[in-house]
Amino acid sequence: MANLKRKQIYLDGESDRALKRLAFATKISESEHIRRAVKKYVAMQKGKMPEEDPIWQLIGLCDKPDGPTDASIHHDRYLYGKQV
Incomplete structure (x- = not known):
């Protein structure tokens, strides 16, 4: 796996439950879903910073x-x- 950096985040209850359901349904870890979401979000912000x-x-x-x-x-x- 790539050189990963540890981050601590807080999610509201609804987001936490949705992430858990998504991870279970897709057999992809919560962390991997978060990494993918962050990567996609950062790509969308290009040119805005x-x-x-x-x-x-x-x-x-x-x-x-x-x-x-x-x-x-x-x-x-x-x-x-x-x-x-």
């Missing part, structure tokens, strides 16, 4: 071993080089 926006540079920034530990406080500094 401004890729040039510096905010996207923050994604994964703090996961780096030498990444900043104060990015949530001083995000403008990391995005725009501004001293706030």
